Amino acid sequence: MQPSQALDLSGERFVVVYHLTGDAAEADAKARDICLEQTVEFPDELVPDGDIRAHILGRIESLVPLTGARFAARISYAIETAGFELPQLLNLVFGNISLKPGIRLERLELSPRLLQSFSGPRFGRAGLRERLGVPQRPLLCTALKPMGLSPIALAELAYQFALGGIDIVKDDHGLADQPFAPYRERVQRCADAVARANQQTGRACIYMPNVSAPADALFEHARFAKAAGSGGLLIAPGLVGLDTMRRLADDEQIALPLMAHPAFQGSFVASADSGISHYALFGQIARLAGADASIYPNYGGRFSFSHAECNSIVEGTATPMAQIKPIFPTPGGGMSLERVVEMRAGYGDDVIFLIGGGLHKHGPDLVENCRHFLSLVE
């Protein structure tokens, strides 16, 4: 091994908090392993002395016991090792150790200079409220479904939703570019339908088509949506990549609010002992990757997130991260109109309520159902 050269590093480090499973000796071994595995990926005895050992290697800042044979490790990394970009940041904080048991990424504590590399959400809570003309109350969202409807039928639904006072009408995330509802025809019809309703209501409802498309088509789809009059975009970073969402958010020509859908991301939060915390994944990381709203399955619906996990997501959407704006937590998944009052008591006003199928159940008239939904928060 060549002697290591002197590295021109800033000395700035940032911290990642991991929860480690095991007794004190095991947790210590895991923490030491993370420091190697995530940086030099080299046997300890072969790591060159000098700057590589002193700076490039991860460093255990603290290791403290939690309840139940778990430890919290604060591990710091030189900001340069993250490359000032999202894929390498994700790799550094959780790449290889995602493959090792008993390690859970709990929280990012990114440093100022590293955060300056990211623009985060273009709109955030305040920007999206301004677009919608809704300064204070919870925002209302629903989805166009079921899959299999024609563009005309979907557009009729969009019209009724917008007429009834929904703020954001999004594609169901399973609407892609299938032969029964081709992307361009669907998007144009639905955007037109929402615009027509807005003319009647004086509201500023926005339609968010799903652009979780193949890599060669995604940006073209997004530009088409913008030209068609869509006021935002739905995107599933688990399907297309977190950094693809980040790039979409950063695109100066497209410049539309983004709503992140959690499809294909569930495995990250499936275990209390490994993966990534709800707080970090659906809060901090969604923000870093440019989402203005982060959908997740609400507690008590047809998914399995707990009340505490949902609260932690809310926290992650707004925890201070330098210039990175707070975003909207967007609980959905088997929600019903009957739960809106309870949800508002818990979530307060800075939230988007996403009710899909449940909005069809309240009564036979969809427009009336939407008006009722709105009356519950106004």
Add this chain to the structure above:
Amino acid sequence: MQPSQALDLSGERFVVVYHLTGDAAEADAKARDICLEQTVEFPDELVPDGDIRAHILGRIESLVPLTGARFAARISYAIETAGFELPQLLNLVFGNISLKPGIRLERLELSPRLLQSFSGPRFGRAGLRERLGVPQRPLLCTALKPMGLSPIALAELAYQFALGGIDIVKDDHGLADQPFAPYRERVQRCADAVARANQQTGRACIYMPNVSAPADALFEHARFAKAAGSGGLLIAPGLVGLDTMRRLADDEQIALPLMAHPAFQGSFVASADSGISHYALFGQIARLAGADASIYPNYGGRFSFSHAECNSIVEGTATPMAQIKPIFPTPGGGMSLERVVEMRAGYGDDVIFLIGGGLHKHGPDLVENCRHFLSLVE
């Protein structure tokens, strides 16, 4: 809800095998839920009769008990619902249900017409062997590390590896575009070093730089690598998106062999009761997404995959999938030269052995260590 129109569907369906946790009633409820959740995402009682209920909805083809309170469900979907593209296929087979407990995607049984939508790996096993001029034995791979070395130091390592007979010299996946080893300088120097060694040895070693870069830079990095003389590319689909890898594989101008790295994908395989099977993720899905080689942590190394899980990956890399070529299983992660004989007995010849840090441990002379590695398989 509007009456559903007659849908112009081919009638062709494909099957996904899920393992479901629970007793017979729970497994049945889970299977029925998957059929709704992954397609119409609508309450059962609201699903329109006609083509949507008859064809768009997922269908339970069989549900059979396994040992230990688990069931195997074969669920079929109309091929049109997958949109003939990777992001929507991934969404359809595992999007929302990744967020539900006790559901594991075990195996894809894609139908001929759906498979025709994917090119898969450009080279596959035979194509990569031809490029390397190695018709039969296991291929040898190592990684440039540790992070923190300069491009000059990394290139010197690459030279020694290639001189010693390594077939594939790849970047460590933590090498991005950091200030201490900028992408372009590193790639040019390492590609030159390998070319120089090849001139001396008469071999056809290839250098695979890591292109797991931001979405705006990734293809530019890949084109630069090709122009610099790199013979392949390393990419981590967990960091940049599976469909980004697919697009890279399909690019006619770049047209280089791809090696997939599992960074950030570990959570998918962390639980026996949820997530995606090793077979499907590192075998079938890696192939669909265009990888020519699929890296995974070998059993008995510093990660936690079992021998059986590794064998299932090997199976997934070669199981018949119409025109989609078989690819190389690439076990790595804490491997040593001492294990090569045992590994070859288990893996046979159609495998890439990835030994990183372990190659530095055998003796002080790296070139000699590589020659020894080669002698073990020749």
